[in-house]
Amino acid sequence: MSRHVAVLAAAITLVVSACGGTSGGGAAGTSAAAAACTVGVSWNNYQEERWAKWDEPAIKAAIAAGGGKYVSNDAKSSAETQASNVDNLISQGAKALIILAQDGTAIKPAVAKAIQNGVPVIAYDRLIEDPKALYITFDNVLVGKLEAEAVFKAKPTGNYVIIKGNKADANADFLRSGMEQVIGAAVKSGAIKIVGETYTDNWDPPKAQTEMEQFLTANQNKVDAVLSENDGMAGGVIAALTAQGLAGKVPVSGQDGDKAALNRVALGTQTVDVWKDARMLGKSAGEAAIQLCKNSDPSKVTGTAKFTTPGGNSLSSILLTPNPITQANLKDVLDAGWVTKADVCQGVAAGKVAACN
Amino acid sequence: MGASVPSEAGAEGGPARSERSFGATLSSALAPVTGLLRSLEIDTRMLGMVAALAIIWISFNIVSGGTFLSARNLWNLSVQSASIAIMATGMVLVIVSRNIDLSVGSMLGFLGYTMAMVQAVWIPQSLGLGQPYTWIVTLVIGIALGAAIGGLQGFIVAYGGVPSFIVTLGGLLIWRGFIFRYAQGQTIAPVDTTFQMLGGGTVGTRVGALGELPSWTLGVVMCVAIVFLQITSRRRRRRYGFPVRPMWAEVLVGAVTCGIVLGTVWVANSYPLPPNVAEAYAQEHGIPTPPGGLFIPTGVAFPVVIMLVVTLVVTFLATRRRFGRYVYAIGGNPDAAALAGINVRRTLMLTFALMGSLAAISAAVQTARLNAAVTSLGTQNELDVISAAVIGGTSFAGGIGTVPGAILGAVVMQSLRSGMVLLLVDSPTQDIVVGIVLVAAVGLDAVVRRRVS
Numbered sequence: 001m002s003r004h005v006a007v008l009a010a011a012i013t014l015v016v017s018a019c020g021g022t023s024g025g026g027a028a029g030t031s032a033a034a035a036a037c038t039v040g041v042s043w044n045n046y047q048e049e050r051w052a053k054w055d056e057p058a059i060k061a062a063i064a065a066g067g068g069k070y071v072s073n074d075a076k077s078s079a080e081t082q083a084s085n086v087d088n089l090i091s092q093g094a095k096a097l098i099i100l101a102q103d104g105t106a107i108k109p110a111v112a113k114a115i116q117n118g119v120p121v122i123a124y125d126r127l128i129e130d131p132k133a134l135y136i137t138f139d140n141v142l143v144g145k146l147e148a149e150a151v152f153k154a155k156p157t158g159n160y161v162i163i164k165g166n167k168a169d170a171n172a173d174f175l176r177s178g179m180e181q182v183i184g185a186a187v188k189s190g191a192i193k194i195v196g197e198t199y200t201d202n203w204d205p206p207k208a209q210t211e212m213e214q215f216l217t218a219n220q221n222k223v224d225a226v227l228s229e230n231d232g233m234a235g236g237v238i239a240a241l242t243a244q245g246l247a248g249k250v251p252v253s254g255q256d257g258d259k260a261a262l263n264r265v266a267l268g269t270q271t272v273d274v275w276k277d278a279r280m281l282g283k284s285a286g287e288a289a290i291q292l293c294k295n296s297d298p299s300k301v302t303g304t305a306k307f308t309t310p311g312g313n314s315l316s317s318i319l320l321t322p323n324p325i326t327q328a329n330l331k332d333v334l335d336a337g338w339v340t341k342a343d344v345c346q347g348v349a350a351g352k353v354a355a356c357n
Numbered sequence: 358m359g360a361s362v363p364s365e366a367g368a369e370g371g372p373a374r375s376e377r378s379f380g381a382t383l384s385s386a387l388a389p390v391t392g393l394l395r396s397l398e399i400d401t402r403m404l405g406m407v408a409a410l411a412i413i414w415i416s417f418n419i420v421s422g423g424t425f426l427s428a429r430n431l432w433n434l435s436v437q438s439a440s441i442a443i444m445a446t447g448m449v450l451v452i453v454s455r456n457i458d459l460s461v462g463s464m465l466g467f468l469g470y471t472m473a474m475v476q477a478v479w480i481p482q483s484l485g486l487g488q489p490y491t492w493i494v495t496l497v498i499g500i501a502l503g504a505a506i507g508g509l510q511g512f513i514v515a516y517g518g519v520p521s522f523i524v525t526l527g528g529l530l531i532w533r534g535f536i537f538r539y540a541q542g543q544t545i546a547p548v549d550t551t552f553q554m555l556g557g558g559t560v561g562t563r564v565g566a567l568g569e570l571p572s573w574t575l576g577v578v579m580c581v582a583i584v585f586l587q588i589t590s591r592r593r594r595r596r597y598g599f600p601v602r603p604m605w606a607e608v609l610v611g612a613v614t615c616g617i618v619l620g621t622v623w624v625a626n627s628y629p630l631p632p633n634v635a636e637a638y639a640q641e642h643g644i645p646t647p648p649g650g651l652f653i654p655t656g657v658a659f660p661v662v663i664m665l666v667v668t669l670v671v672t673f674l675a676t677r678r679r680f681g682r683y684v685y686a687i688g689g690n691p692d693a694a695a696l697a698g699i700n701v702r703r704t705l706m707l708t709f710a711l712m713g714s715l716a717a718i719s720a721a722v723q724t725a726r727l728n729a730a731v732t733s734l735g736t737q738n739e740l741d742v743i744s745a746a747v748i749g750g751t752s753f754a755g756g757i758g759t760v761p762g763a764i765l766g767a768v769v770m771q772s773l774r775s776g777m778v779l780l781l782v783d784s785p786t787q788d789i790v791v792g793i794v795l796v797a798a799v800g801l802d803a804v805v806r807r808r809v810s
Contacts, residue, residue, distance in 0.1 A: 167784070200784065202733055202736065204733045205731045206731075211778050213437070213775075231544075232733075242558060245559060259543060
């Protein structure tokens with residue numbers, strides 16, 4: 001009888017710890033956590049490649065370097081699960097939290113509760129509208145600005161087409177406002193004419209291709225430059241340009257550091273690929289968490305600045321600077337080990353691009 | 358299976374009384390017209406669709422200042438419609454057999470990804486880049502895999518007795534999930550240069566279209582095939598004592614069908630190669646540049662050629678082969694079909710396998726056209742394909758639907774979409790319009806059919 005109870009208890013422990021889904025390896029004992037700085041990370045959807053491949057190792061390394069301990073769980077794309085996950089992390093002894101929010105509004109009560117209990121919160125990559133949170137992300141307005149700058153430098157006048165991302169995604173408008181900083185004056189003076197501008201459902205590349213075909217048709221091919229907000233859509237745009245024999249003659253922008261897009265930069269069909277190194281983001285968040293363990297005031301973390309949110313809150317933030325990759329500095333992504341030379345330089349004629357030699 | 362039958366019967370109830378006088382007037386006014394249609398054996402639904410398409414085209418043309426009906430835009434439209442149209446031909450048979458396939462978009466994504474991996478990763482890594490046979494090996498692998506996974510779904514539906522809605526809903530999730538499994542969200546690009554031709558794109562001076570003379574040849578061959586089919590059909594009807602169309606009606610139908618085919622060829626040949634491509638092409642082929650500038654006709658694009666061949670083959674299967682007639686018999690009454698000795702299960706499984714291989718062909722077209730496989734490939738295509746079939750006159754009650762109708766449905770859908778992009782209408786508004794048109798087309802058709810027949 002007593003043996004059955006023991007087996008049952010062991011089974012329950014197993015199930016509970018399995019359900020906790022700690023992807024950080026070893027079990028998180030509350031006793032051990034008290035001394036060191038335990039950092040809890042709440043992923044919204046660990047299934048996506050990026051988090052496991054780039055962000056998590058960088059966060060782990062930064063925390064380990066600061067003498068801290070890493071615990072995590074996964075909300076599997078559910079806002080409700082994430083709210084209870086945040087509580088779980090605190091009961092596991094987390095002294096600072098890094099949250100990749102599934103829903104920046106729905107997570108607010110859980111975040112407010114954590115901060116009240118003296119556990120500082122880092123809003124990782126996505127905004128959480130809480131004035132006491134620390135917001136760490138790449139500067140999306142700047143990404144848009146860098147995209148436009150590279151294209152503007154290549155074509156300061158003429159007919160522009162702007163292919164924007166999903167309308168429901170605030171980033172689409174952040175990027176567009178960054179572009180406006182660069183081309184706004186030229187549009188006003190008439191040097192640049194916007195002959196086509198549209199949102200694209202789900203940032204879908206085939207849709208972007210159809211849009212570009214229609215813009216080219218409507219303007220009898222008189223399109224001089226294309227501002228595409230990301231790499232996937234740039235691929236669709238360039239396929240449409242290729243069909244008209246215009247690829248490589250019309251500058252096109254993009255962002256994300258996709259393998260295929262970096263290859264297009266090397267081939268000369270895409271002008272710029274604004275690259276956001278997820279490892280920098282992870283490192284920055286891990287280091288900030290260690291600092292927050294010692295002093296829970298976000299504004300005291302090194303490198304922070306005030307950021308006014310679309311919701312009107314003012315919070316501390318670290319906005320990282322993305323790196324615009326053109327043919328001239330393709331070497332950066334290779335040196336960083338982001339992609340292999342074989343992938344980037346596929347089909348590039350010998351001697352044409354320095355990074356491929 | 359057949360769960361949607363009661364809904365149509367139910368719709369007959371309510372508002373009929375108040376509309377009866379209107380309906381009576383309408384049918385008496387249309388009496389000579391319906392008589393004409395009867396001797397032509399043309400579905401009123403089909404005719405309504407042609408009229409709707411004409412209205413859409415003409416109004417877009419007026420609003421866009423003549424751009425919409427330019428040869429270039431019509432050429433674009435034909436290429437943009439092709440991949441949905443190819444799948445819609447198979448969807449007609451699936452829906453006619455009282456089933457549904459919700460997985461086509463995900464299957465397309467999965468198959469497109471597989472084909473991209475084969476030609477951009479697996480073959481180059483093991484045998485080297487730029488093999489001349491890469492494109493055909495890729496295509497054969499894709500179509501075989503498509504038939505296999507379509508057939509697997511069909512097997513579960515037919516032999517396992519699981520409703521097709523459930524099986525293919527599962528498929529929708531599973532195949533999409535597999536894309537993430539083996540590509541981890543990466544874009545696979547570029548595809549083989551010969552393979553790219555399947556999408557109607559341009560690589561250097563190679564253009565994914567037939568060119569002038571082969572296009573006309575294709576048109577003439579198709580006309581001969583159409584007339585031949587008409588003659589054999591007439592003979593067979595005589596032999597079995599079935600009624601035949603009056604001779605004038607037969608000639609008219611043949612002339613109109615041929616006219617559409619040759620018209621398509623003429624439009625495609627009126628679209629010249631873009632100046633940059635034309636110059637390079639002329640240089641390579643030693644064509645001197647005339648004073649008025651080059652005019653090299655593009656001809657019918659390969660995706661459209663593929664679509665025409667698929668249409669011909671599936672129409673033949675559906676109307677002239679035992680398999681197709683069984684599908685319609687099963688859709689009309691599954692029990693009677695089984696009692697008549699038809700192997701219902703096998704036929705159903707084959708329908709799904711056919712759908713899978715058509716999804717593979719569409720996947721090849723889309724991947725080739727984009728010159729890349731992306732994770733969102735084929736997202737929501739199932740809705741476009743089902744809409745095209747339904748706008749094209751396929752009935753969810755089973756037993757009714759034609760392949761040419763579905764092609765027309767796909768063209769209607771794509772005309773709306775690309776026309777609105779031309780007029781700078783944003784995407785949420787596009788969705789609203791397409792949604793309204795879908796419901797209105799089927800609703801209006803139901804009303805008119807009740808009154809006229």
